[in-house]
Amino acid sequence: xxxxxxxxxxxxxxxxxxxxxxxxxxxxxxxxxxxxxxxxxxxxxxxxxxxxxxxxxxxxxxxxxxxxxxxxxxxxxxxxxxxxxxxxxxxxxxxxxxxxxxxxxxxxxxxxxxxxxxxxxxxxxxxxxxxxxxxxxxxxxxxxxxxxxxxxxxxxxxxxxxxxxxxxxxxxxxxxxxxxxxxxxxxxxxxxxxxxxxxxxxxxxxxxxxxxxxxxxxxxxxxxxxxxxxxxxxxxxxxxxxxxxxxxxxxxxxxxxxxxxxxxxxxxxxxxxxxxxxxxxxxxxxxxxxxxxxxxxxxxxxxxxxxxxxxxxxxxxxxxxxxxxxxxxxxxxxxxxxxxxxxxxxxxxxxxxxxxxxxxxxxxxxxxxxxxxxxxxxxxxxxxxxxxxxxxxxxxxxxxxxxxxxxxxxxxxxxxxxxxxxxxxxxxxxxxxxxxxxxxxxxxxxxxxxxxxxxxxxxxxxxxxxxxxxxxxxxxxxxxxxxxxxxxxxxxxxxxxxxxxxxxxxxxxxxxxxxxxxxxxxxxxxxxxxxxxxxxxxxxxxxxxxxxxxxxxxxxxxxxxxxxxxxxxxxxxxxxxxxxxxxxxxxxxxxxxxxxxxxxxxxxxxxxxxxxxxxxxxxxxxxxxxxxxxxxxxxxxxxxxxxxxxxxxxxxxxxxxxxxxxxxxxxxxxxxxxxxxxxxxxxxxxxxxxxxxxxxxxxxxxxxxxxxxxxxxxxxxxxxxxxxxxxxxxxxxxxxxxxxxxxxxxxxxxxxxxxxxxxxxxxxxxxxxxxxxxxxxxx
Numbered sequence: 001x002x003x004x005x006x007x008x009x010x011x012x013x014x015x016x017x018x019x020x021x022x023x024x025x026x027x028x029x030x031x032x033x034x035x036x037x038x039x040x041x042x043x044x045x046x047x048x049x050x051x052x053x054x055x056x057x058x059x060x061x062x063x064x065x066x067x068x069x070x071x072x073x074x075x076x077x078x079x080x081x082x083x084x085x086x087x088x089x090x091x092x093x094x095x096x097x098x099x100x101x102x103x104x105x106x107x108x109x110x111x112x113x114x115x116x117x118x119x120x121x122x123x124x125x126x127x128x129x130x131x132x133x134x135x136x137x138x139x140x141x142x143x144x145x146x147x148x149x150x151x152x153x154x155x156x157x158x159x160x161x162x163x164x165x166x167x168x169x170x171x172x173x174x175x176x177x178x179x180x181x182x183x184x185x186x187x188x189x190x191x192x193x194x195x196x197x198x199x200x201x202x203x204x205x206x207x208x209x210x211x212x213x214x215x216x217x218x219x220x221x222x223x224x225x226x227x228x229x230x231x232x233x234x235x236x237x238x239x240x241x242x243x244x245x246x247x248x249x250x251x252x253x254x255x256x257x258x259x260x261x262x263x264x265x266x267x268x269x270x271x272x273x274x275x276x277x278x279x280x281x282x283x284x285x286x287x288x289x290x291x292x293x294x295x296x297x298x299x300x301x302x303x304x305x306x307x308x309x310x311x312x313x314x315x316x317x318x319x320x321x322x323x324x325x326x327x328x329x330x331x332x333x334x335x336x337x338x339x340x341x342x343x344x345x346x347x348x349x350x351x352x353x354x355x356x357x358x359x360x361x362x363x364x365x366x367x368x369x370x371x372x373x374x375x376x377x378x379x380x381x382x383x384x385x386x387x388x389x390x391x392x393x394x395x396x397x398x399x400x401x402x403x404x405x406x407x408x409x410x411x412x413x414x415x416x417x418x419x420x421x422x423x424x425x426x427x428x429x430x431x432x433x434x435x436x437x438x439x440x441x442x443x444x445x446x447x448x449x450x451x452x453x454x455x456x457x458x459x460x461x462x463x464x465x466x467x468x469x470x471x472x473x474x475x476x477x478x479x480x481x482x483x484x485x486x487x488x489x490x491x492x493x494x495x496x497x498x499x500x501x502x503x504x505x506x507x508x509x510x511x512x513x514x515x516x517x518x519x520x521x522x523x524x525x526x527x528x529x530x531x532x533x534x535x536x537x538x539x540x541x542x543x544x545x546x547x548x549x550x551x552x553x554x555x556x557x558x559x560x561x562x563x564x565x566x567x568x569x570x571x572x573x574x575x576x577x578x579x580x581x582x583x584x585x586x587x588x589x590x591x592x593x594x595x596x597x598x599x600x601x602x603x604x605x606x607x608x609x610x611x612x613x614x615x616x617x618x619x620x621x622x623x624x625x626x627x628x629x630x631x632x633x634x635x636x637x638x639x640x641x642x643x644x645x646x647x648x649x650x651x652x653x654x655x656x657x658x659x660x661x662x663x664x665x666x667x668x669x670x671x672x673x674x675x676x677x678x679x680x681x682x683x684x685x686x687x688x689x690x691x692x693x694x695x696x697x698x699x700x701x702x703x704x705x706x707x708x709x710x711x712x713x714x715x716x717x718x719x720x721x722x723x724x725x726x727x728x729x730x731x732x733x734x735x736x737x738x739x740x741x742x743x744x745x746x747x748x749x750x751x752x753x754x755x756x757x758x759x760x761x762x763x764x765x766x767x768x769x770x771x772x773x774x775x776x777x778x779x
Contacts, residue, residue: 029602029603032603033603033604033605033606036603036605036606036609037605040605040609047636050635050636051369051632051635051636054634054635054636054638055369055635057638058635060366060367062369062370063367063370064367064370066100066365066367066370067099067100067101067104068099068100068101069099069100069365070096070097070098070099070100071094071096071097071098071099071100071102071103071361072096072364073096073103073360073364074094074095074096075094075103075106075352075357076268076270076350076352077110077268077271077352078093078094078106078107078109078110078352079091079092079093079094079106079109080092080093080094080098080102080103080105080106080109081102081105082102094106100361100365103357103360103361104354104357104358104361104374104378106352106357107352107353107354107355107356107357107358107378108354108378108382110271110351110353110354110357111340111343111344111353111354111378111382112382114271114274114275114278114343114346114351114353115336115339115340115343115382117275117279118275118278118279118282118339118343119336119339119340119386121275121279121283122278122279122280122282122283122286122335122339123283123286123332125279125280125283125286125287126282126283126284126285126286126287126289126290127286127287127290127321128287129144129147129148129283129284129286129287129290130144130286130287130288130289130290130291130294131290131294131316131321132144132287133145133148133287133291134291134294134295136312137426139426139430139431139434140426140430143430143434144287147284148284148287148288149761149764150757151280151281151283151284152284152285152288152760153711153715153756153757153760153761153764154715154753154756154757154760155714155715155716155717155718155729155756156277156278156281156342156345156715157345157348157716157718157719157729158718158729158749158752158753158756159277159280159281160273160274160277160278160345160346160348160349161348161349161729161733161749162277162749162753163273163276163277164269164270164273164277164348164349165745165749166745166746166749167273167276168188168269168272168273168276169188169269171186171187171188171269172186172187172188173187173188173189174187174188174189174256174257174258174259174260174261175258175259177256177261179256183251183253183254183264185254185256185261185264187256187261188269189259189260189261189266189269190261190266190267190268190269190272191266191267191272192254192256192261192263192264192265192266192267193254193264193265193267194251194252194253194254194264194265195251195252195264195265196249196250196251196252197249197250197251197252209239209240209242209243209246209248210243210248212235212239213236213239213240213243217232217236252264254266268351270346270349270350270351270352271346271351273349273351274343274345274346274349274351274353277345278339278342278343278345281342282335282338282339282342285335285338286332286335289328289331289332289335290324290328293323293324293327293328294320294324296327297320297323297324301319301320302315302320305319329390329393329394330390330394332390333386333387333390333391333394336386336390337383337386337387337618337619340379340382340383340386341379341383341619341620341621341622342621344621344623344624345623345719347359347623347722348721354375354378354379355375355621355623355624358371358372358374368631369631369632369635372624372627372628372631375624376616376620376624376628379619379620379621379624380616380619380620383618383619383620384619444746445750449746449747449750450744450747451747451751453735453741453744453747453748454747454748454751457731457735457741457748459471460573460731460734460735461573461574461728461731461732461735461751462474462478462523462524462573462574462575463475463571463572463573463574463575464570464571464572464573464575464576464726464727464730464731465570465572465726466566466570466571466572466573466575467566467570470565470566471523473562473563473565473566474563474573474575475523475526475527476562477558477562477563477575478523478527478575478578479526479527479529479530480530480555480558480559480562481555481559481578481579482527482528482530482531482534483530483531483533483534483555484534484551484552484555484556485531485534486530486531486532486533486534486535486536486538487534487535487537487538487544487548487551487552488534488538488548488552489535489538489766490534490535490536490537490538490539490545491538491545491548492766492769492770493539493769493772494539494540495532495535495536495539495540556582556586559579567643568643568645568646569643569644569645571645571725572725572726572727572730572731573726573727573728573731574728574731574755576645576717576720576725576726576727576728577714577717577718577727577728578714580645580648580649580652580713580717580720580727581710581713581714581717583649583652583653584649584652584653584656584713585656585709585710585713587649587653587657588652588653588656588657588659588660588709589660589706591653591654591657591660591661592656592657592658592659592660592661592663592664593660593661593664593695595610595613595614595657595658595660595661596660596661596662596664596665596668597668597690598610599611599614599661599665600665600668610661613658614658614661614662616658617654617655617657617658617659618658618659618662622651622652622655622716622719623719623722625651625654625655626647626648626651626652626655626719626720626722626723627651627722627723628651629647629648629650629651629654630644630647630648630651630722630723633647633650644723644724644725645725647723648720648723648725652713652716656709656712656713659709659712660706660709663702663705663706663709664698664699664702666701666702666705667697667698667699667700667701667702668694668695668698670697670698670701671693671694671697671698671701675693675694675697676689676693676694679692679693703767703770704767707763707766707767707770708767710763711760711763711764711767714756714759714760714763715756715760718730728752728755728756729752732748732749732751732752735748736748
């Protein structure tokens, strides 16, 4: 046998060996996937059996036949589908003799109505705030900054309560309603706006004018030439005026009577408050997105526009914003989905949205599980519609110097406040208004407000309905949590004396409110002292950092051991909000990391399962997930007897784990492939590569959004009211429910807002310090 024949035989043997090895790998790969699929099917079967058994034990039959039953209740506002002429359905006001299915349709219409209006208004307001944050006018820049920071650092639910009770319900009664320009009427009974009514029938002139108006509007929006856009606007105004003058369309103006208004379209107080809260809250997040996108543009574009003689306004309108909207649309989509889910908070003010109507149906029919499925499917469909619209718009748009330091006050004032005629007029209008507003607020807080209610109700606000004789347990647990948080802060940046003053300030203010009595402030001062002790230890005793994880774990066990004896169901107040935030943050991180790796797995079955879990959780409101877990857990595992607090923490954890997974996944994508390939060349296993090389770098990249997620958890803690828990906001509402304190709404809500703002600001400050620390450690 020749050498060539021997080499050929060896090559054939090696080829057969390689083929067999690939075949074995493929078989093993498919077997693992089949095993995963089989495990999921088995788990779903066990879940279905457990649900069926639990429902049978309680005498409940799973069926959707109840949708055809008569609702038997009224809905304050909303339209539903009815059988119209032919096959085209009609719209009519919901009434109690309609079906349960019609009630669900009314809830979907009400949710979609608020969501669509809020998306349009928040986009406009958020863009203005984002551009305003980069204004050359000092007043505008800082005003926009503080508006965005305040709104982002306070919970949406308490903003909604404030808008409803402190603003909307303070409107004048209908007899003395405010009649604004354009026929707008504002009163306690609602906001009434003029409406357009078609009266032109099918006449040729009316149809021509409508078509011309619509085409002109499209040209004004999409024409790339500014002169043509202005011509289109003028044509649209003229055609619309002719349409009204010829009777093709009529304007129905509202008319205020003694008790109610007639004509026009009404916006109920509940819808007005929900719309205001959602728009302002979402606009603050959109403003940050716009500001970040503008900051990311090269400075040379601004300089080039200036050298061509463009004014700053023209530069923003024609150069900056078109590029910004190409970048921010995917981020806008996330905010639009969150906005749509946030409409479920309308239940707090009685707005008949989908979730509120579901609660009424569940109470009357007993079909909670079926209703949950319908509500989740509805929110999923709405989220997918929004995502598809944003994706389409994104595809259409994307087919393929530092300012010198001015030292003197006169120069600074002229440069920042009166640099241009428009800036001067704006400063003269805004500065007096802001000063007057600040004077009014501080004057009310120092002279009119009666803050003794806060000192008298401190125990309820801090620990809820926890027994008064066991309050020492709650304060001890708070001190342990404070020491843990302080130790964590010390690992990021060192303790300074002014930090202690800032921490002690709330307790000192509390003693001032209580006329100098330190008795109610002493427990809070103890918590502050424990926080400072943990902060100082990890700041100046390096060896304490090495035992920090074990000490934190032991501390959490100690908190549970101290708080558990009186009953977990009695936890409440600010302490419950903090515990919920800590537990959710700690548990959602490892689960989110596993989901992120699972979503990038080479096993398609595992990848699909993780992707579906993440997308479903990101598409439904948190309040719905918490309520669903609260209902489902006793059915699945009645023998466990989980407390409401534990079920709430489970709901928060499984919801926010999906967001953590997305953050971690973005960090994983930022790790260069060369590093994983280098690790493989060193013989490291995939587990060691992910654990030691990939994950630390990924977490370093996404530390800011992860800390932002903690802030979101804390701001969402008031949602546990839906399962009957007494959190910080609910404790404030309990105080206001007392007839003795019924006139103290502003004092209590102001205290809640300030507390949430201070805690949120502390989290934001710690996040910035952590970013700086991580950036320094990698240089």
